[in-house]
Amino acid sequence: MTARLRKLIDDLAESFWLLPALLVAFGVISAWALVAVDREGIVPDWAEEWLYNGGATGARTLLGAVASSTIGVAGTVFSITIAALSLAAGQMGPRLLRNFTRDRGNQITLGVFLGTFCYALVVLRSVRLPDEGAFIPHLAVSVGIALAFVCVATLVYFVGHMSGRINVDTVIGLVSEDVRDVMRTLATDDRQPAAPPPAFWRGAEPIADDRRGYLHQLDENGLATWACEHDTAIKMLVRPGDYVFPGAPIAMIKPLRDGAAEAIRNATALSPQRSTSTDLLFAVRQLVEVGVRALSPGINDPHTAISVLDRLGSALCEMKPLRLQTGVSIKDDRTVLVVPHVRYDELVGAMFHMIRQNAAGKPSVLIRMMEVMTWVVSCERDPARMEAVRKHADLVMRDAERDVASPSDLSDIRVRHRAFADMIAGGPDGTLDAI
Known part of the structure; x- marks a missing residue:
């Protein structure tokens, strides 16, 4: 039951509809409450001069304009956004669209527009002309006007927010944060028990x-x-x-x-689908996918792949003081449960294998991969972990010798490989001049 509850909480946290629905409900409840305050006539006299003081026809016109404009702008803006994200997904991968759906800024923007729309409709239905009973909710109409200005500010914020969100460097940063978050969740400072034979x-x-x-x-x-x-x-x-x-x-x-x-x-x-909340390898593969797509012939953007490698190296450096869980549970001094968990060599393989395989014949990416691995072993001195990184450095060198045609480029990669080997053997000397 605990697992199902956690899954429900994760699903709600990543759902796109929850926060907008709460803001819509808040808008409807606020409209009812403010209309009730107007009916009771408990608005202070000093506040009335700041409130809407027009007639019922003007109130209906204002509220109608607020309702129609907010729902129209919301539909137009989000339609354009989906089109832009579809184009971005072709470059960075469709799985990264979930970063849009779970983004709080996007959810709040949609919630503000829809909440204002529902608020205006609820208040509009309470306005009465003289021949209908003459009731004008001055406080509620004034709040509706204020919400219209809030929508204008939200629209400005949303345009700037989305223009940054579809930037590839921003997406890489967001996904790398997911990797670090899951890594901190699955890693620990404590010594882990060994699995039984x-x-x-x-x-x-x-x-x-x-x-x-x-x-x-x-x-x-x-x-x-x-x-x-x-x-x-x-x-x-x-x-x-x-x-x-x-x-x-x-x-x-x-x-x-x-x-x-x-x-x-x-x-x-x-x-039915994987999630980054508890799946470290999936979080890593989302980041790797950006780099692999950048290396495809249709995109050919090695700078993006290099940026991905930098974030992967940063994550491995942050792993230095941490231990990955072994998944062994001991109770009453005996092993009662063993769950397979991610190993360090498996993690490094998920980070570097696909990028190396798709970087064949691209010296700039291979050089940066070698440099990143050198930085990793400069701070990670555990022998088993260094050996796991060494395996990939050697693979990069072999791939370069097979696929890199230019002697000058191949020489640059060999220089980086020697620097890596020196770092493995002697550790950092404080300058890292060879990198």
Whole structure:
């Protein structure tokens, strides 16, 4: 149940409609409340000189103009925005459109326009001509006029906001923030317990799942508690971000206990698409996709790929004091749950493999990739992690020797590779002149 609740919260946080709906509801409730205040006649005398003092016909005209203009501008602006984002998606990838839908500035803009539209309609229905009962909600009409000015300011803000949002450097920055956020969530300062040897699971029984979709949330603590209470051990075969195939084993259990399948089902929540909230590799691949598309022949923008490499290197440098979780849960001094988690070498591979493969014959990108990896090992001195980065530096060098035709360019890459090897061997000397 905890996993499903977390999934619901994530879905609501990333939904485009929630905040605009709340602002629309606020606009309707505010209209009713202000009209009620006008009916009760409790507006202070000193405030009346600042309020709308025209007739019912003028009030209807004003409110009608506010309602028609706000809904018209909202539709036009967002139609143009969707067209611009569609063009941007062709360059940066359609998966990045989610950055538009979950952007608070866009949600607030739509909510302000629609909320003002609904506010004006509710107040408009309460205005009465003399032959209808003569009622003019002066306070509510005045607030409607003020909201019209707020919409003008919001429109100016939105134009500037969107022009920055579809900028490729802004998108790279936003996605790299997602990578750092997920990395901080999945990493820890504490020493992690080691996984039990493979022999520990000899004789374990598989547990199949008839659902399909990406594993969105996993309640590790709840599942570990269940396993501890039932004196068993569970090894999950999938982690958040993995696809669950119907009928395929989702976990192994030793020894088998009644209710194990139901416990695993209750501790997991599936989704038709991947999410960056708990899936570090998906967040990284979104950033890598921008770089790979930039290297395609149709776009041919190595500067964007270089910018992506800089952000990836920055994320690895921030990993220096952190440990990735092993996914091992221990209760009562015994292993009760093992969940596969992202390893450092797997993370580095997700960052560099596809960009290197698509940068064949592009010396500028290969040179920057080598420089970024040199900076990473200048601050990361863990032998296993340095070895994982060394593997990719050697791959870059081999690809360059195969694909780079210019002797001068190949010489530049060799110089960077020697600097990388020197950094591995001796560490930073305080100047990094060779980079």
